[in-house]
Amino acid sequence: MPMFFFDPFYLIFISPAIILALWAQFRVRSTYAQARQIPARLSGAEAARLILNSAGLTDVDVDMVPGELTDHYSPSERVIRLSPDVYRGRSLASVGIAAHEVGHALQHAHGYAPLMITQIAYPAANFGSSLGLLALLIGLGMGLTWLAWVGVYLFSAVVIFQVINLPVEFNASRRAKQLLVERGIVSPEELTYVNRVLNAAAWTYVAATLQAILTLLYYLLLVSARDRDR
Template sequence: MILDFQYYLFLAPALLLMMWAQWRVKSTFAEAEQVPANLSGAAAARHILDAAGLQDVAIEQTPGMLSDHYDPSTRVIRLSDAVYSQRSAAAVGVAAHEAGHAIQHATHYAPLVFRNIAVPAATFGSNISFILLIFGAIMGFRPLIWLGIIAFGMVVAFQLINLPCEFDASRRAKKLLGEMGIVDYEGGVAVARTLNAAAWTYVAGTLQAVLTLLYYILRFTGGSRDE
């Protein structure tokens, strides 16, 4: 499928949306970096966590650009260099988003619980699905093909479960940053623009997974008979 033009044509809407979303994230983040905030990203996350009674959640600095994430297995928020130390709307917006995930975890937010359960299955499905599909097609063994489709379906399920987690974390971030006075009105607008742009990357990733699954179904079960 690497050389299958139809595959890329089928996924074109998702790929174009992803390229636009990534450009949008970089541009809005760069703009929001110019808007000052009252705290650094790390300090904002710490303030939000402490207010929620989550003093046991650690905050660490991690290398990379926008490599920020919350690790539920170790209860650690890892913030990229710029986000960790900057006192900007961009930094506190991203940091507050990750703090939102930590609060979701602590309050047993249902979509996050299901997402964490789905991670191993999605990882396994992503690694094994293509192998099952190819060998199933080569051998003409449809049960193996369907196993590959089901395996990739785990990836799609994870993406769909992940969407409400990300949207809710951003909603919490916008609300808390304003209520705690970490950003003013201008900063709040910059935070909203940055997090809204980031949301489109999650939408694009989900769309790509859904279209890939549909392509697999059509390609290996309904369309061509010459595999």
């Protein structure tokens, strides 16, 4: 069987997502670098702690994690982890990214439905990503199209997760912008730079979703063609 994940047609097929992802990464890096140069009243960790405390989420910790732009919120551990530059940095980039992660903590605390769904869907997406591809490879390699179709259905969990995750990320950014101004951490004028960073980051999620959708369509075409050849 052809090793379709090296298939040039596959790369052409998902090229819109690849181009969008490269552009989004460039935008993230450039807007982050620009916003890092503009000082803020607080560090990222201080801004996160202030917003959490004002929302009554004193039990949510703010920790530092190694790496660059490795910031995330862990619902299971109820902890916000910030990269060193964001944790210590006193810039508009740092407080913007920190506030975004606080937005996720607030979603969790308020039972924001899309976030709750992604928590359930995440294990299924991981399972579908690995086992789905394996079933697809074995099914096509051994001529078992029914197994290949199982792989396609399993991989669809990845697409469902990515689509549901989009409003989660957009909502967290919207909350972040609002909270930063309400708490006096940034002025409405300074919010422009925060907007650029968070909007650029949002495009990375759009690109990941588009790639998942196009990959699923590629798998559908591949298995359908094999089905017709039988």
